[in-house]
Amino acid sequence: xxxxxxxxxxxxxxxxxxxxxxxxxxxxxxxxxxxxxxxxxxxxxxxxxxxxxxxxxxxxxxxxxxxxxxxxxxxxxxxxxxxxxxxxxxxxxxxxxxxxxxxxxxxxxxxxxxxxxxxxxxxxxxxxxxxxxxxxxxxxxxxxxxxxxxxxxxxxxxxx
Ligand code: ADP
Numbered sequence: 001x002x003x004x005x006x007x008x009x010x011x012x013x014x015x016x017x018x019x020x021x022x023x024x025x026x027x028x029x030x031x032x033x034x035x036x037x038x039x040x041x042x043x044x045x046x047x048x049x050x051x052x053x054x055x056x057x058x059x060x061x062x063x064x065x066x067x068x069x070x071x072x073x074x075x076x077x078x079x080x081x082x083x084x085x086x087x088x089x090x091x092x093x094x095x096x097x098x099x100x101x102x103x104x105x106x107x108x109x110x111x112x113x114x115x116x117x118x119x120x121x122x123x124x125x126x127x128x129x130x131x132x133x134x135x136x137x138x139x140x141x142x143x144x145x146x147x148x149x150x151x152x153x154x155x156x157x158x159x160x
Contacts (some may be wrong), residue, residue: 005085021089045157106147
């Protein structure tokens with residue numbers, strides 16, 4: 001059976017931290033679905049379609065990676081897609097505590113889905129989408145924090 005993993009997140013925007021986790025996970029899974037969570041209650045800076053377009057550009061030459069979005073429970077989405085694994089990245093012990101709670105609840109909801117965590121490389125530990133967003137909003141150059149394929153000037157955010 002194919003090993004399919006879902007990498008869920010807000011990706012507002014997608015950073016080199018996210019990219020690093022996905023590229024490394026390619027050696028573990030046959031397919032990875034990067035799934036942007038579409039939460040009607042949570043306002044984003046980049047609209048959903050823009051976030052998906054950015055990520056698709058990064059992985060346009062990688063047929064084993066697809067980009068999608070979902071609403072509702074992540075585990076329900078995984079089941080719909082036939083994915084047995086939920087991929088997440090860990091930067092700090094705070095990430096660990098947050099992820100532990102979610103993964104344990106997900107396990108209780110759907111026992112056959114395994115959460116898999118990859119520790120970020122040290123250089124990516126301090127990178128998070130909130131800081132990158134703040135730099136962009138304030139007119140700074142955040143290009144070193146996003147994948148080379150993403151030219152931030154091509155995308156427009158919305159004030160939240
Ligand atoms: P969420 O809104 O679910 O936190 P994010 O887009 O912030 O979504 O993150 C998605 C996943 O990527 C999470 O598992 C998060 O821990 C991980 N992640 C975010 N930034 C980094 C980074 N710099 N290095 C490694 N993993 C990261």
